[in-house]
Amino acid sequence: MTESDELAARNKQLESQIAELKSREEVLRKLAAAVEHSPISVMITDVSGRIEYVNLKFCEVTGYSLTEVIGHNPRILKGDALPEQFYREMWTTILSGREWHGEFHNRNKDGSYVWELASISPIMDPSGVITHFVGVKEDISELKRLQKELGQMAHSDRLTGLPNRALFFDRLEQALIHARRKRSRFALLFLDLDGFKAINDTHGHQAGDELLQAVAHRLTFCVRESDTVARMGGDEFIIILGDINHWEEPGLVARKVLEAFSSPFHIGEITCTVGVSIGISVFPDDAEDANKLISKADFAMYEAKRSGKNNFRYSSMEYRRR
Template sequence: LLVMLGSSYVAIYIYGVNCRLTQTMERNRQAAAALAESEELWRSVVKASPDGICINSLDGTVRQGSDKLFYMLGYDGAEEVVGKNMFSFIEPEHHEKASRSIKEMLAGTFNGTSDYPLIKKDGSRLFVETNGEVLRDKSGNPRELLFIDRDVTGRKEIESRLRSLSVAVEQSPVSVVITDLEGIIQYVNPMFSEITGYSSQEAIGQHTRILNSGLTDRPVFEQLWETMREGRSWTGQFINKRKNGETFWEEAHISPVLDGNGAATQYVAVKLDITKRKKVEERINHLALHDTLTDLPNRSLFSRMLQQSIELAGRHGYRLALMFMDLDHFKTVNDTHGHAVGDLVLKQSAGRMRQSVRASDTVGRIGGDEFVILLPRIAAEADAWHVAEKLRQAMEVPFEVEGCDIRLSASVGIAIYPDHGRQENELSKHADTAMYRAKQQGRNRVLMFEDDMKQHHTG
């Protein structure tokens, strides 16, 4: 009986041991399966990651790496990278920075990311943004270093270009303004402040109307906004106003900033102060249309003004007067006193003529001592006669030039529109004819054109 009982206990014991072994093996199998699943999940994550992943020893030796990491560095596989020290892939001038980051990781004080330029297989440079983590054993002791590297080369190149562009804009010799779609200023460069007198703090948040002088034609702004609404660039000129109230000319090149859908988000204006250029252009145009000695309108400008006045007079039904005036015996002044004195006399003569006519009238010089006067609107012939006599008498006053007392007189011929002609050539011819008849009759007189003068003049 005792033997039988002893055998039963042994059997029960063995059965219990087998059960425990079976349970242990099942737990181990489940753990192995979980581990395999975890490793497969890790491999899937590593494979799918757009970033390069590597695990290094504490001294920096690469132990594992993802295919993406090898691809980023230009290597064909793990055998070319694993076993090398991570510092062999970092540019030497950044070794100290990398060492400092690892020390901070191990000390638990590292926070954030770091940027490093890596050296690819072909020697070219690759910029990465690195996140690091310390892998620890069950006791919490550092075991390995995990790094996740993101290729930011493109971003770095863009940032570099943006920095260059920013420096170029900040140091630009022209003003740059960025506004929202309503024209509210969001950015101005230093040259804008230098030109306008507004600091960036004063300008930002203001509408571009702070520069509006009121002198730029309205159609210019209408064309500008129409072009902007169409998403196209516009070039034009403004007469703007500085902070101190002074006006100035600007040539502006304005373009919309478009988003990925082609919609405008901002406007960028690049503007050049062309005030000096405008003044030079105005001076050149003025010289082209004015007599250099007296600054009176020359033949070309006077002809244009006469044509315009004839058109207006014909449209509104009123009369105008054209006068030809010649200084009598002026050649004697040049011969006796020299051309320098003669020029001074001509300048004084021009000044007296301007003072003898209305602001709406025009005095021009078309030859050596030959002048023309336009009265664009008169009520009667007597009005023209009165002005002509005033001019003639002004020339009788002695000229004091360079210590010389010079006496002159003038002969004046008058033609009236439309009485004596409706075209510029006809009026000019008749005023000239009347002037020559005044000279023939003894000079120093005024004559109104009459029809019978044509026969005698041509004869």
């Protein structure tokens, strides 16, 4: 091969290498642009957690500029909903060279909070040593809000906002477990409105619905925050009174409810009065399972109705005689 041919070959090889470098550079530019303008947040930190890069979406979500976060630790975003153990387990995972997936509860620059679905991956050099971490995060705050609303709808009465039957039975089961473990008592108060049907028939369902909402509001003020007021359906309500220390306590609450109902309800332009009949059963004196406790409180409520309405009755004859 002549010197000219050798020079031509070297030039060709050099041109090929330059073309390859330009091609790689173009790919890197595309990747950089894709990351910078990605619809999800991207953060790169060094192995100690200091931020080296964030993309535009990160700045948009958090309210922080690039210069405000470079060199800082991501803990500047830390919210208060997750325990320290959560973060320790995350660091244990990524420092071992494994990917981590989970949800962050972060605080933005303006003080607002955001839930983010995140993945963090370690970046290693050719020898396998971790040099950086890259995290990608997607805002799922709206999804969390919708999940919470759906959960509330599944366990709340749509009209009154009180616990519905499903949540009541769950709370009742918890009350049974607690009382058996602590060898304590709790009571059920089964309530049925007196005179509701007449108001509903005379003034319409809208007025009836608003009356039920007002009734629910008054009932919640008659019990402790730890107690449960639930709507069973129609104009029937039930109360779980937890940890009662004396047989008179359910009766005192029943009298408080009767007193609350002695004042008229103002529904729009309508002023009306309704009474309430209340039946009381006590665990474990009257029964030791949920269905029997409800049945006995229900039967006692009908006895209160038959005795003249707007009154209360204990299921236990022993309690009635005291």
